[in-house]
Amino acid sequence: MPIRGLWILHHRPGEQGEVKFSRRYPTVEKRAKAFNRSSYVNIPEDVGLLKALLHELGLTDENKNFVEYRDNCARISKTNVHSLMVSEGNLWPVLAIQSGDLIYVCLPLVEQLLTPAPPLISINSISEAFALLSGIMQFVSSGPNAEADISSRFAQLPLLVTQACPLGSPVDTSLLALPDNPSNVSVNQTYKSPAWRTSKQKGKAQIEVHITEKVNSTQYDKKDDSDMWQVYGTVSCKCNLETISPNVIVGLNLPANGSPLQDILVHPCVTSIDSSMLISSSVAATDDSAFNGPYKFPFIPPFDLFQLCYYTSQVPVPPILGFYQLTEDGHQVQISVKLKLHESVKNGFDYCEAQIPFFNKGHIKHFEYKVNHGQLELSREKSLLVWVIGQKFPKSLEISLSGIVTFSSEQHPNDPVDPICVGNTAYVKLSFRIPDYSLTGCYTDQHSVQVFSTAKPKIINSRELIAADYYIWNSKAPAPIVCRSIFD
Secondary structure (H helix, E strand, O other), X not given: XXXXXXXXEEOOOOOOOEEEEEEEOHHHHHHHHXXXXXXXXXXXXXXHHHHHHHHHHOOOHHHHOOOHHHHOOXXXXXXXXXXXXXXXXXXXXXXXXXXXOEEEEEEEOOOOOOOOOOOHHHOHHHHHHHHHHHHHHHHHHXXXXXXXXXXXXXXXXXXXXXXXXXXXXXXXXXXXXXXXXXXXXXXXXXXXXXXXXXXXOOOOOEEEEEEEEEEEEXXXXXXXXXXXXXXXXXXXXXXXXXXXXXXXXXXXXXXXXXXXXXXXXXXXXXXXXXXXXXXXXXXXXXXXXOOOOOEEEEEOOOOOOEEEEEEEEOOOOOOEEEEEEEEEEOOEEEEEEEEEEOOOOOOOOOEEEEEEEOOOOOOEEEEEEEEOOOEEEEOOXXXXXXXXXXXXXXXXXXXXXXXXXXEOOOOOOOOOOXXXXXXXXXXXXXXXXXXXXXXXXXXXXXXXXXXXXXXXXEEEEEEEEEEEEEEEEOOOOOOOOOOEOOOO
């Protein structure tokens, strides 16, 4: 999705401020007039934009006093998206991110009327504009912060922005990875290239597609407190192709019983996409928004590794169901942990362990336990038990641990404390990785990737499932509630 303009402003307290970098796109501006029609607001001159933005952010001396529309309690700013009061009306949505003395500003194109203002989540160009600003910020802040070095990076910006965002359409958001970045080009290297893109193939042509799914889960084993779990996926790509502007299509496949992908966000290099895919939301009131594919992403790949898309999914069951009970008696606690691997989940781990921390109780003095699988270890800090489960569950897919832990009565200044885990409130945290597996069933193969060039690249596909925030709370004590059943 295109942007209408891009600016970097410099401001220090007590100073007027200045424009360090400015780029406008007249062709995108014509499209803005056509889409916005009567709600269209022209972009002011750079000086006017600077003044309006500093006024909106309250950074000018005259803004030390209370300004009703900006400072009243009814207006709570939750994002970096602002509406600027300019001579022709309100200019919106203006993205502004402050970093030190610099303010990075971008005005994305909104392909609809601006009155009434559409929800930010429905404007695809917002996320792309944020990604572009993030890439520019990383480039400007990279390396030494000496004034001469920053001036040098600003001198390189026009060429790099032209390459990353030709004609106002972002195709790459990582300026540090661009070939025209001097840190990536050796003295003797020369490239035959068009004005905005160069070829950087090294070695054999190949395309790598990697799917990483992270699963979060909070389990209580209580009737009134509902367990929660959700999958967050990332599809990473790296294309090494000799063609200057290769067109690539990567498809994501789901098995017949796979869980639909939702909340999909795509990289700016994606050239077109089915709108039904983007509106499939996990927060929809009904299931009408479910989109079951096909998931196809046509794009012109950036030069380095990039995240093609992100997604979430509501899978029917968590991969590992857990049960945890802890009761306290003086300086001793009795613990019981049971874990069950769901039969639909691949029983092959790179690693799998359960961490059992103890807060506000002191150091572990002694522990006796019984475990039917794996082994139990005491951490060096003597406040954490680690149940190393290994690379497989047994054939029954169920394992258990029980024991008695005795704590020292002496207090130490470095004893772990936690404001939530007081009394019997405690949890077990699972960590695991399953290679060549995804909980949604999402996968790619040789037939899922198409390349429109003379080269026949090697296709490398991989996937993995990783436990992120995976907690099992003590069912014998209160615990932080994620969601509660409406049938209390």
